[in-house]
Amino acid sequence: MLDNRIITILRDIVGKQYVSTEQADRICYSYDATQQQFFPDVIVRPADAAQVSLILKMANAENLPVYPRGAGSGFTGGSVPIRGGIALVLTRLNRILRIDQDNLIAEVEPGVVTATLQKAVEEVGLFYPPDPASLKFSTLGGNVAECAGGPRCVKYGVTKDYVLGLEVVTPTGDIIRTGGETMKGVVGYDLTKLMVGSEGTLGVITRIILKLLPRPEAKKTMLVMFDSIDGAAQAVSNIIRGKIIPTTLEFMDATALACVRQNANLDIPESARAVLIIEVDGDRELLERQATRILEIASPLGVVHTSIAATDEESERLWQVRRSVSPSLRKVNPDKYNEDICVPRSKLPDMIRAIESISNRLEIPIVNFGHAGDGNIHVNIMVDRSLQGQEEKAETAIREIFAKTLELGGTMSGEHGVGTSKAPYLGMELDPATMACMKTIKHALDPKQILNPGKIFPVDGPTA
Amino acid sequence: MLDNRIITILRDIVGKQYVSTEQADRICYSYDATQQQFFPDVIVRPADAAQVSLILKMANAENLPVYPRGAGSGFTGGSVPIRGGIALVLTRLNRILRIDQDNLIAEVEPGVVTATLQKAVEEVGLFYPPDPASLKFSTLGGNVAECAGGPRCVKYGVTKDYVLGLEVVTPTGDIIRTGGETMKGVVGYDLTKLMVGSEGTLGVITRIILKLLPRPEAKKTMLVMFDSIDGAAQAVSNIIRGKIIPTTLEFMDATALACVRQNANLDIPESARAVLIIEVDGDRELLERQATRILEIASPLGVVHTSIAATDEESERLWQVRRSVSPSLRKVNPDKYNEDICVPRSKLPDMIRAIESISNRLEIPIVNFGHAGDGNIHVNIMVDRSLQGQEEKAETAIREIFAKTLELGGTMSGEHGVGTSKAPYLGMELDPATMACMKTIKHALDPKQILNPGKIFPVDGPTA
Incomplete structure (x- = not known):
């Protein structure tokens, strides 16, 4: 626990009502969208940059960790106060x-x-x-x-x-x-x-x-089901080669579709082994022509079903297929490791095949969906912690998936970040000189390592 | 002069034929597109990263400045070896x-x-x-x-x-x-x-x-002459407000047009006080509609003449008006200071008016043209060094122009950089804390300050 002197300083900076050490608040600010939980010693809600500045100066003087956060919706523990100290909540700065x-x-x-x-x-x-x-x-x-x-x-x-x-x-x-x-x-x-x-x-x-x-004038949403992931991936490649950059090129693989089929009230034929949701936006006439061209490109690649939204409501209904994946997942297994690897988009089929093979060999379900147009795959390793050895298998799967990702010229994270959950694997992606360069910058700007210690790089920052 | 021991090390690293201390070479690598001249002690032309690494390690050990360079076409002295030492020429890495x-x-x-x-x-x-x-x-x-x-x-x-x-x-x-x-x-x-x-x-x-x-399917080039800079600037604003982002929105003010009119064989009516060269690209049909819309937007704003290119050759001819500015400038006055300030695009008329007023008050010609769509203006302060006091006036003009730029929420450089020529003014734009943060990074990554010393920030790096 922090001593009262520090709490008093914090109250002087932000006002009494914006400092809390209540257990209920400490619980509220102890987690994010990962499954970790670490308690801050104090929650502080500043009003502006000047108050943030005073808090950080005090934290340097007192050698106290500070963990800034917004809504805490991150997927890698970025806002979890793993060494205690101050949860710096920025939601009052909301103009x-x-x-x-x-x-x-x-x-x-x-x-x-x-x-x-x-x-x-x-x-x-x-x-x-x-x-x-x-x-x-x-x-x-x-x-x-x-x-x-x-x-x-x-x-x-x-x-x-x-x-x-x-x-x-x-x-x-x-x-x-x-x-x-x-x-x-x-x-x-x-x-x-x-x-x-x-x-x-x-x-x-x-x-x-x-x-x-x-704002784009209009948009057009299409859902195309393929009989194989290779067909879907080839369609992605051919669309880009055809000089069309759609707004979105989302995909779901067979495991994701199986999930949706079992658990959501949506009509998906058994023959569908992969789905692309393709949206184009912009000039109304142009996107009609682009949509036609996209469907022409896809058609020889094993298309089993196509839906084209004529209205915004129909577009929403198509997106529902994609949005129902995450809720459906929880019905497969209670827990999951949610990775977000990214490979050059042409390497998508290789990556999916490698994940399938890892899943089969380790006998652990892995569900893939995500942003095919960027090569950014949300890889969900489904874990039942009540079964012995599942966590170790998941850990092995993650390492193997990262290794394959990097072999294909990809990165461990396209959009979720490193935080605490990917920090142990950082050395797989960054060579020692590059990581040293990053740490040099961190150390130069944060010599006492008080801001977000333990995030990205495991560092010897202070503990409250 | 560097001692022979260092020359020998450099020859061992890159090969004898890629190291030169010849006076002819030292002259070749002593300048860029600015008018400064500083001689390197030695010119080294490495073949790859490994050789560059060895050169930099040696330079650290020997406390020698290193100035990397490509073609030396920069406008702010970025590649000029102001403290001597090594000119590190990277043109062999050209694959x-x-x-x-x-x-x-x-x-x-x-x-x-x-x-x-x-x-x-x-x-x-x-x-x-x-x-x-x-x-x-x-x-x-x-x-x-x-x-x-x-x-x-x-x-x-x-x-x-x-x-x-x-x-x-x-x-x-x-x-x-x-x-x-x-x-x-x-x-x-x-x-x-x-x-x-x-x-x-x-x-x-x-x-x-x-x-x-x-690659965009097609492009369309239009040249629109206005009876005032305000009309041209308003057209830029209205085009963007009309939700059209053209590929280019280049402008020339009255001084630039006067220059072209006197010195190039191009037909520009006396009533034209500003020109926009507007290009749209993309889908062929879409850009026809965009072009029509752009001309509609411009037409109430004092248009005195419009040319639309029907072919690539005609497009080239329109661009010729813009390209003839720089060569024409040299005929106004022998020397110029070429700045490239950038303001929020809606502030363009305010900025041009301020520059006109500075030009009139100080009695020094200033010619403006550039990228109106970005608010990025090439401000050419025309100097005749044979006249007494011209350089001091130019210096006063630059400071006043920068001050106004910053007052309008702009930056001293949109694309040319700081190098040596803007380094003395850096403190006008960056507050001490922000500059200190940048210097902290520079010092952390280059503790001996051997790489490009004297660029951006005046630092106490080594001198050969």
């Missing part, structure tokens, strides 16, 4: 400061929920593309810290591609401003992009300038 | 290693000329958008180091948006690999984007993985 229609930018605080911003900009005919599955509750600060992705990234890129500038409180408590509100800017180092995806280990984000796009 | 049509990536060495890659990818129906004016001779390594831009950035973004991964030799001689060949990747810090635009101060780039796009 959309401006939406500038002339310059196509928005300025927001980190606690704004992703969907809230999307709705606000769409109301004025603009568009913020990144669409992580958690968008209805995840915050933009967390999206930036993790470099969130989503289905639309095939065409529109990831969060990083939309962050123009940041206000950041450094680990030592300095308030810095990176980037700006111009479309171009090359003065000094790109600290903006260094911060994006650094998982809160290099600074606390307190303000974000985002690039917006004009 | 296009692969163009992967399935994954839309290219892997290249840094010495590949930008236009060479563009031609190679266009031959297979692909597209590498960044198009700095120097593309016929600038190298991709330099483009990445400076984060080069160009007219097409309005729609397609800058070099940074196309760099997926790098092989980099750190200042201390370690070979690291950043990013990769996948479209997404969030394992560890984004060292790729940290390196892009760091002007060769954080590492020597030895390999580049670039993202490609499908």
Whole structure:
């Protein structure tokens, strides 16, 4: 437990009602979307960058770990306070400061929920593309810290591609401003992009300038079922080779379809072994032609069924097939390890085959779905912890899957980050010199290792 | 002069024929597109990353400055060896290693000329958008180091948006690999984007993985003359507000047009006070509609003349108006300071008016043209050094222009970088904490300050 002197300092900084050591609050802020649980000693809810700065300066003086967080919807433990200390909750910083229609930018605080911003900009005919599955509750600060992705990234890129500038409180408590509100800017180092995806280990984000796009005029959703994963993967490849970049190219493999078939009330023929959900957006006439061309490209590749949405409601119904995977999964096995490997998209069939082989050999169910257009696969290793040896098998499966991913030129994480859950495997992907370079930067900016210690790299940061 | 022992080590590393201390070579590598001249002590031309690593390790041991360079076409002195030492010439690393049509990536060495890659990818129906004016001779390594831009950035973004991964030799001689060949990747810090635009101060780039796009089906070029800069600027704003993002939105102000009118054989009516060159690309039918819409948007804003190119040759002729500015400038005054400020695009009229007022008050000609769609203006302060006091006036003009740029929320450089020529003004744009953060990173990665000392930040690096 922290001594009262520190609690008093924190209360002086943010106000009494925004500091809590209550057990109920400590439980609330002890976990994220992973299954780990670690308790913070104190929960602090600052109002602005100046308060964050004072908290970090105090934490440096007192050698206290600080774990910033938004909604806690991350998949890799990025906001879990594994060494105790301060849970720095940023949800009070939740204002959309401006939406500038002339310059196509928005300025927001980190606690704004992703969907809230999307709705606000769409109301004025603009568009913020990144669409992580958690968008209805995840915050933009967390999206930036993790470099969130989503289905639309095939065409529109990831969060990083939309962050123009940041206000950041450094680990030592300095308030810095990176980037700006111009479309171009090359003065000094790109600290903006260094911060994006650094998982809160290099600074606390307190303000974000985002690039917006004009809202696409229309969209068209198609669901195409194939008799093999190879057919689906070849379709992905041929669509891209055909010079069409759809908005989304989502896939589900046979295991994911089996899951949906058994557990959701959706009509999926037995012959379907893979599904692609393909969406195109933009000019109304152009996307009609693109949709026709896409179906022509797919047709010789073992298509067993095609649905084309004529209305937004029908589009929602098609997406329902994809969205029902996650809820259905829980019915297969109670627990899962949810990985998000990413390979060059042409390597998708090789990767899926390798996962099937690992699943069969280790006799552990693995369900695959995700963003085929990016080569980004959500690999769900289904575990029943009540069975002996399942966790060890899952661990073996993860290592083998990562090894194959890297052999194919891929990465262990396309959008979820490293956090604590992938930290043990980091050395598989990063060579010692590259990791040393990253650690050098971390140590230089956070000499006492007080900000998010234990995340990404296992470091000897302080414990509360 | 360096002693013979060091020359011998360098010869052992790269081979005798790739090390020169000849006066003729020292002159060749003493300048770039700025007007500075500083002589390297030795010119070294390595063949690969391993040799670069050995050179940097030796330079650390001997405390010798190292200045990497490609074609030396930079506008801010980035490759000029201001403290002598080693000119590290990377033009032998000039292979296009692969163009992967399935994954839309290219892997290249840094010495590949930008236009060479563009031609190679266009031959297979692909597209590498960044198009700095120097593309016929600038190298991709330099483009990445400076984060080069160009007219097409309005729609397609800058070099940074196309760099997926790098092989980099750190200042201390370690070979690291950043990013990769996948479209997404969030394992560890984004060292790729940290390196892009760091002007060769954080590492020597030895390999580049670039993202490609499908080549647009067609393009359409329009030249629209306005009776005022306000009309042209309003057209830019209204086009974007009309949800159209053209490929290019280039502008020339009255001073630039006067220049072209006097010095090039092109027919430009006296009533034209500003010109926009607008290009749209993509689907053939869509761009016809976009072009029509753009002309409708512009027409009430004081249009005095419109030309629409029906063929590639006609498009080239329209671009000729823009391209003739730079050669014409030299006829106004023998020397110029070429700045490249960038403001939020809606602030363009304010900025142009401020520059006009500064030009009139200081009685020094200033010619403006550039990338209106990005708010990125090439401000040419025309100087006749034979006249007393001109340089001081130019210096005053630069400071006033930068101050106004920053007041409008802009940046001192959209695409040229800081190098040596903007280094004295850096403190106008970056607050002390932000600059300190950048310097902390530089010092951590280059403790002896041997790589590009004196660039971006004035530092006390070694002198040969």
